[in-house]
Amino acid sequence: MSGPVHARHRVAVTGLGVKTAAGNDLTTYWNTLVAGRSMARRITSFDPTGLMVDFACEVRDFDPRDYLDAKGAKRMDRTAQLGLAAATDALADAGAHGVAPERRGVVTGTGHGGTTTQEAEYGAVPDRGYGRVSPHYVPMTMANATAGAVSIHHDVRGPSLTICTACASGAQAVGEGARLVREGAADLVLAGGSESAVAPLTMSSFARMGALSTRTAEPERASRPFDTDRDGFVMGEGAGFLVLENWDHAVARGATIYGELAGYGRTSDAHHITAPSPDGAGARICMELALADAQVAADEIVHVNAHGTSTPLNDVTEARALAEVFGAGRFPVTSTKSVIGHLIGAAGAVEAVTTLLTMREGVAHPTANLEQLDPECDLDLVTEGVRKIPEGPMLSNSFGFGGHNASLVFRPAAA
Amino acid sequence: MNRDDLFKAMVDACTEILGVSEDAVTPDAVLREDLNADSLDLAELAMAMEDRVGVSVPDQAFKRVTTVSETLDLIEQHLTPAQS
DSSP: OOOOTTOOOOEEEEEEEEEBTTBSSHHHHHHHHHHTOOOOEEOOSSOOTTOSOOEEBOOOSOOGGGTSOHHHHHTSOHHHHHHHHHHHHHHHHHOOOOOOGGGEEEEEEOSSSSHHHHHHHTTHHHHHOGGGOOTTHHHHHSTTHHHHHHHHHTTOOSOEEEEOOGGGHHHHHHHHHHHHHHTTSOSEEEEEEEEOOOOHHHHHHHHHTTOBOOOTTOGGGTOOTTBTTOOSBOBBOEEEEEEEEEHHHHHHTTOOOOEEEEEEEEEEOOSOSSSOOTTOHHHHHHHHHHHHHHTOOGGGOOEEEOOOOSOHHHHHHHHHHHHHHHOTTOSEEEOTHHHHOBOGGGHHHHHHHHHHHHHHHTEEOOOTTOOSBOTTOOOEEOOSSOEEOOSSOEEEEEEETTTEEEEEEEEOTTO | OOHHHHHHHHHHHHHHHHOOOGGGOOTTOBTTTTSOOOHHHHHHHHHHHHHHHTOOOOHHHHTTOOBHHHHHHHHHHTOOTTTO
């Protein structure tokens, strides 16, 4: 399958895997999304007493020992454990691919790296001295730990890299992974994101900057994208991975194809380190680039999985950009973050998985907690049950701190 | 601390850090090959033994030992008269 560098191979998605608060396998995950109820609960991984925001969407019933031996699990931060597990599931979902190790690639996204380990070790030097710092601190906290783990466990000997663009990391990992397949650098790429940043220091900082919902009395009602009463995002954790495969290779082996990753756009706001550009230009141009890359016209799009964080600023800016690109309320939009929270560097990858499941099922899941649509957001949001979506191309958005924007366009396999 | 105490401390540290069974930690066991320890494990093991025994051994010296008994020899050399 190795062709000239300038050739552009089509990219098939042939495997999916998730670890989220809504489920650790595709069936449970989709069924929970369809139920349309938020998974935000009081934090259980540590005692959150006294924290400004004491709730999050944590992954439950995940045992790294299902994927790793005891020593391997101990030497990996939860971010990498979740990522490796989701990637392993995605690869199993893709079936027997027969791609040689040197033609395999991996691209992982994370916003923070090994947050739990970082925060657990902050006291190491002052408390125990320079000589008593764990040798595992660096390999467990480095942003590329998941990419390394996936490469080691799945014998990936081709290109491997890590994208670190905050909340756009997951979508960009998928997009950059697709580019590796397109340009012929690899025939199969495991692409996705993982994040476990439900940790005291990180949560406190997000809370202090006013980014998190403070609805502590009713956590399950806190993540409410595009609702008039939204007051911030809800922290989530988890991982999502896709198997991106050379289209001809996937067809030749009779693989089940979820869809084609047809377009990828990315821009930067060049505006503010945390706030989106108020005119939404970065987001708008990003979507336009993704459409152009996919050679899909704006009026062909049948559904958008929004970034939809539930912060006052993001949702109105994104809604404005969507209306400018596609026209107001032209197709159903939903926000997966309403159910699973904001997975930061994993969000875009998990939402890419969601978009492909939406394509397969022919229905979009509802946006949880959307009771009164913000009049500033002129969109047709899916609420109260699933909505049937016609067959056609779909778009997924991710926008990150730092002003990083990414949009992915998926096309049905039959098209 | 006598040789038996040192050995017990070593068995303890190896089972905890390397995830091996107590039976595997024999005096002749080669750390890298028999106990499957890599460079990170050896660094952690050195730190754990220093803590358990209360000695300070130069890092470079730890890198030269290959077996369990060589590790104990090295630690014994650094015990103060009061400790041995």
